[in-house]
Amino acid sequence: MDINKLPYFMDDFSDHSNGWQLFTEQNGVFQYDGNALRAYLPVKEAEAITTPGISLRNSVVDVDAQKVSGPDDNYFGVLCRYRNADNYYGFIVSSDGYFAIVKNIFGIRTVLSDGTLQPTQSIHQGNTTNHLQAICQERSLKWVVNGEILAEVQDVDLIYGQVGLIAGSIDQPGVDIRYDQFIVIKPK
Secondary structure (H helix, E strand, O other), X not given: OOHHHOEEEEEOOOOOOOOOOOEEOOOOEEEEOOOOEEEEEOOOOOEEEEOOOOEEOOEEEEEEEEEEEOOXXXXXXXXXXXXXXXXXXXXXXXXXXXXXXXXXXXXXXXXXXXOOOEEOOOOOOOOOEEEEEEEEXXXXXXXXXXXXEEXXXXXXXXXXXXXXXXXXXXXXOOEEEEEEEEEEEOOO
């Protein structure tokens, strides 16, 4: 048995006491929904983030995410090295088939993967489930969706922080995303 492949943290969201920061605010919601965690953004141009309080330098974050309802022009995904809402790496996809690795530093967002969101056929569009995996290892940031590597970049601005989930609305309100099977392992 390879001890490096054992999960550092697992959550199928059936235990509602695993430390996730839940909230219901005017701009966004992160709450349990049965055996899942659900993000809802009732307004346009909003972002919601939650973490289970686990900080790591290097991590592999896996989760299944599904758009439940709302516009396909949205974004959702995972975080690594999250310090606060102004400082993190985000690995995002949209229900209309776009992806990016983004960096927020002091509240300024930069798209690290090719400078802009990129389209791909690898993302299951509409109200379907996508398997998301972000690998944050030393200076390498790799974004894998449904088993396909979509982007890999190098960056050193953030070296430590929490893992988590992110969802956002763009031009329309009502983005509704469901997350399941959240797993974190430490890469070799």
